Amino acid sequence: MSAPLLSVDHLSKSYGGVKAVQDVSFTLERGELLALIGPNGAGKSTCFNMLNGQVRPDFGRIRIEGRETTGLDPRRVWALGVGRTFQITATFGSMSVRENVQVGLLARHGALARMTGFAGRTLAAEADDLLALVGMRDAAERPSGELAYGDLKRLELAVALTNEPSLLLMDEPTAGMAPADRVELMRLAAEIARARRIGILFTEHDMDVVFEHADRIMVLDRGRIIAEGTPATVRRDPKVRAVYLGEGHLFGSEAAA
Numbered sequence: 001m002s003a004p005l006l007s008v009d010h011l012s013k014s015y016g017g018v019k020a021v022q023d024v025s026f027t028l029e030r031g032e033l034l035a036l037i038g039p040n041g042a043g044k045s046t047c048f049n050m051l052n053g054q055v056r057p058d059f060g061r062i063r064i065e066g067r068e069t070t071g072l073d074p075r076r077v078w079a080l081g082v083g084r085t086f087q088i089t090a091t092f093g094s095m096s097v098r099e100n101v102q103v104g105l106l107a108r109h110g111a112l113a114r115m116t117g118f119a120g121r122t123l124a125a126e127a128d129d130l131l132a133l134v135g136m137r138d139a140a141e142r143p144s145g146e147l148a149y150g151d152l153k154r155l156e157l158a159v160a161l162t163n164e165p166s167l168l169l170m171d172e173p174t175a176g177m178a179p180a181d182r183v184e185l186m187r188l189a190a191e192i193a194r195a196r197r198i199g200i201l202f203t204e205h206d207m208d209v210v211f212e213h214a215d216r217i218m219v220l221d222r223g224r225i226i227a228e229g230t231p232a233t234v235r236r237d238p239k240v241r242a243v244y245l246g247e248g249h250l251f252g253s254e255a256a257a
């Protein structure tokens with residue numbers, strides 16, 4: 001049997017007296033969408049930061065397709081096929097939409113591309129293919145600084161795909177978007193993940209997005225996983241309902257389903 005795409009064992013991190021993440025273990029397979037949810041301060045960002053190498057765990061192991069990545073810096077983790085999108089969009093506003101994607105492709109193809117002039121022709125075509133994938137091909141020439149917020153998020157997804165990731169970490173991908181656009185963006189990400197066999201781990205505060213798109217959900221509270229399973233299982237879990245009570249994040253009428 002082959003190793004899971006992502007395998008996390010007993011991951012822990014404290015800041016002074018605060019146990020931000022405590023003994024978190026889980027796996028994620030290719031093509032699977034796993035949501036990591038929990039109230040503010042539950043430890044979601046700390047988990048993400050350990051997975052992509054920004055934060056070194058105090059304890060525990062992280063493996064990508066069986067290969068240990070614990071303690072590697074973000075650049076090395078990225079090179080092993082881990083892409084990430086951020087809560088705050090990170091694109092170059094003065095560049096065109098296509099150029100933003102080309103920058104990502106250049107980073108992957110490296111010095112060889114810069115030396116051979118391969119960049120201009122081939123990377124533009126490759127960039128356009130990725131833009132078509134996220135429905136942005138017609139906007140290729142536009143300055144990205146002019147894009148509406150939802151389009152910027154799609155551009156950011158295209159940039160994250162330049163690395164041909166096997167694992168994509170999406171930290172609140174729909175933050176700041178209108179509700180209809182949120183569901184649309186995650187639908188797009190889910191389609192791409194399934195078609196390309198990419199595993200996606202995402203955090204999200206919008207429960208509509210979570211329950212519509214996640215194959216599986218993990219719930220963190222004060223650094224610990226308190227529930228894990230299919231959306232239907234997690235929705236019914238009394239521990240989860242207790243944590244979210246008074247948080248303002250309701251499971252709506254579906255909660256009774």
Ligand SMILES: Nc1ncnc2c1ncn2[C@@H]1O[C@H](COP(=O)(O)OP(=O)(O)OP(=O)(O)O)[C@@H](O)[C@H]1O
Pocket residue numbers: 015018019020038039040041042043044045046047
């Ligand atoms: N660099 C840091 N220094 C000190 N404490 C930190 C640091 N990063 C996180 N923490 C603490 O660790 C805990 C978990 O924080 P984290 O940001 O991971 O939660 P979160 O679930 O991502 O929250 P949110 O939904 O608000 O983004 C919090 O108590 C937070 O204050």
